[in-house]
Amino acid sequence: MVANTTPIAAGVWIAVISSFINGSTFVLQKKGILRAREKGASYLKDGVWWSGTISMIVGQIGNFLAYNAAPAVVVTPLGALGVLFGAVLASYVLQEQLNVLGKLGCVLCCSGSVMLIIHSPTSESIRSSQELEQRLSDPVFVTYASLVILVLFVLIMWVAPAHGRSNIMVYVFICSLLGSFTVPSSKGLGLVAQEAFTEGPTSSRALGLFLGLLGTLAVSILIQFIFISKALEYHSSHMFEAIYYVTFTSTVLTASAILFREWTAVGMVDGLGMLCGLTTVAVGVLLLRISSETSLTWMHQGFYHHRILGKNIALLTGSWVGDNCSTVQ
Numbered sequence: 390m391v392a393n394t395t396p397i398a399a400g401v402w403i404a405v406i407s408s409f410i411n412g413s414t415f416v417l418q419k420k421g422i423l424r425a426r427e428k429g430a431s432y433l434k435d436g437v438w439w440s441g442t443i444s445m446i447v448g449q450i451g452n453f454l455a456y457n458a459a460p461a462v463v464v465t466p467l468g469a470l471g472v473l474f475g476a477v478l479a480s481y482v483l484q485e486q487l488n489v490l491g492k493l494g495c496v497l498c499c500s501g502s503v504m505l506i507i508h509s510p511t512s513e514s515i516r517s518s519q520e521l522e523q524r525l526s527d528p529v530f531v532t533y534a535s536l537v538i539l540v541l542f543v544l545i546m547w548v549a550p551a552h553g554r555s556n557i558m559v560y561v562f563i564c565s566l567l568g569s570f571t572v573p574s575s576k577g578l579g580l581v582a583q584e585a586f587t588e589g590p591t592s593s594r595a596l597g598l599f600l601g602l603l604g605t606l607a608v609s610i611l612i613q614f615i616f617i618s619k620a621l622e623y624h625s626s627h628m629f630e631a632i633y634y635v636t637f638t639s640t641v642l643t644a645s646a647i648l649f650r651e652w653t654a655v656g657m658v659d660g661l662g663m664l665c666g667l668t669t670v671a672v673g674v675l676l677l678r679i680s681s682e683t684s685l686t687w688m689h690q691g692f693y694h695h696r697i698l699g700k701n702i703a704l705l706t707g708s709w710v711g712d713n714c715s716t717v718q
Contacts, residue, residue, distance in 0.1 A: 400454070401464070403454050404451070404452070404455040404468075405470065407449075408471035409470065410444050410471075411445070411475075412470065412474035413444055413478055415475055415621055415627075415629060416441070416479050416482050416483060417437055417438070417440050418617075419483055419621045420438075421437035421439070421440075421441060422438060422621055425438065432618075448471075452464070453575060456575075468634055469499035469503055471634070472499055472627075472630055473495070476627040476630075476631070479626050490680040491676070494675070494677035494680060495631045495673070495677065496673070497670070497672055497673030497676065498635045498669075499673075500669055501635070501665075501670035502634065502666065502670055503666075504669060505642065505662075505666030505670065518584050518595040518598050519594075521577055521580055521598070522598055524649065530647050530648050533569075537569050544559060544562060544566075545563060545612075549563065549619075553623070557620065557624040557625075557629060558632070560616045561629065564613045565636035566640055567609045568641045568644070569643070571606055571609045574605045577598070578602050578606065582599060585599040620633075635674060
């Protein structure tokens with residue numbers, strides 16, 4: 390029993406530490422971008438930005454180790470800890486404050502994502518590179534991947550240059566859709582690595598599949614890195630991290646469900662749980678979008694209404710003086 394639970398416990402602890410590291414990544418990169426902007430220099434020359442980039446690399450390595458030590462259904466929900474930690478850290482380092490709607494949206498996003506992942510089906514085991522190759526060439530997955538590539542092409546070539554600076558969802562969708570390739574590629578690399586570098590009748594095909602997955606992973610990570618930097622340059626770090634966590638998780642679950650045919654194991658209870666999770670996530674994202682588009686916080690609104698109430702009372706009593714006018718006694 391101990392031999393079975395020890396790797397899982399280690400994976401959970403690695404996932405927790407990685408979540409906190411990933412939570413600090415966007416904050417440090419945003420801080421570096423702001424420092425470079427004040428100096429009139431490129432953020433590529435800023436040490437704080439590079440510390441955030443190194444944190445991202447360390448965090449992703451930790452996630453890879455955690456996924457190999459513990460089930461994904463245990464590891465993935467812990468990413469919500471990074472969202473909350475990033476929001477708290479941003480309030481101190483960047484003075485980025487979330488209003489009440491933003492905080493509520495952040496909680497709903499994390500709660501809905503955890504519910505979605507808890508009720509997500511278990512993937513079927515793939516034991517050989519031939520089986521993985523068959524899954525990758527399945528018409529359903531090929532159609533899905535083609536649609537994702539088409540949407541990414543439109544977003545990158547036309548939508549991002551026109552609306553990326555004003556709408557955070559553009560960069561979020563680009564980075565999240567790329568998750569449809571990064572996570573399956575990572576899992577595939579772990580599966581075919583041993584077969585690709587050992588002598589055997591299928592080693593040459595496995596090596597070709599390994600190189601193809603490695604190239605896909607490298608290109609996906611590079612494009613993600615570029616657009617994450619763009620998003621942090623023009624938008625709030627904790628806002629991006631919260632929405633990105635939700636959409637990235639959703640696209641990864643969708644790609645994994647299609648590639649590994651996880652949808653065949655979904656029961657009625659899990660289906661209802663996933664529907665509730667998606668609804669909660671949708672409401673959370675909506676609240677985050679509303680909070681990012683308004684400049685009034687609850688405190689400002691309270692002050693405004695208090696001032697209007699005081700003005701009305703003063704007008705009734707004939708004692709109001711303000712707004713360049715006064716009452717006649």
